Amino acid sequence: DAKTTQPPSMDCAEGRAANLPCNHSTISGNEYVYWYRQIHSQGPQYIIHGLKNNETNEMASLIITEDRKSSTLILPHATLRDTAVYYCIVRALRNAGNNRKLIWGLGTSLAVNP
């Protein structure tokens, strides 16, 4: 699975859009981009995933560049409850063999300020 690079921390004002970048320059054609977040001392929460088209759900939007080497997670109107560590992960939807793990980096710690 390809490796991802994220900034260690970001700040955002409450009510504004939070744009979290992720670089995945070694992504291969069959790998999806997944985003999870983890609020302190809780289990990670799935947010969204995509392959090459932009995706939107009730939580966020995912913008993937045309060359698929980077992506941005957008929280359109950040609230204090969006303060969390956000993880960007790339993986094939069906890995070869039995390896189904997600490779977790350190993520981006997003602080939403009042």
Added chain:
Amino acid sequence: DGGITQSPKYLFRKEGQNVTLSCEQNLNHDAMYWYRQDPGQGLRLIYYSQIVNDFQKGDIAEGYSVSREKKESFPLTVTSAQKNPTAFYLCASSTTSGGRDTQYFGPGTRLTVL
């Protein structure tokens, strides 16, 4: 409610004692996973199971054991052989049908070995 439950939320044990962490899901998912998270770090895979009565070692399986006798349950035993067992333990499950493989996480168990 559908979801993944882990119990207990906090667990304290004396050094040298085995301890079993519970993970139950009612999502009808085939695959289940155990991760370990240390402070300020990403998640690392301990064991995973894609089907009942079958499981595979992850990256850090030494000192741990699992069983998968029922689809709904995937208990993790932390044995006395685990050198540094104090950590936050997370269980996850996913379905592999229809090409979807999103992992959903439980609330976690924080184990402290005294």
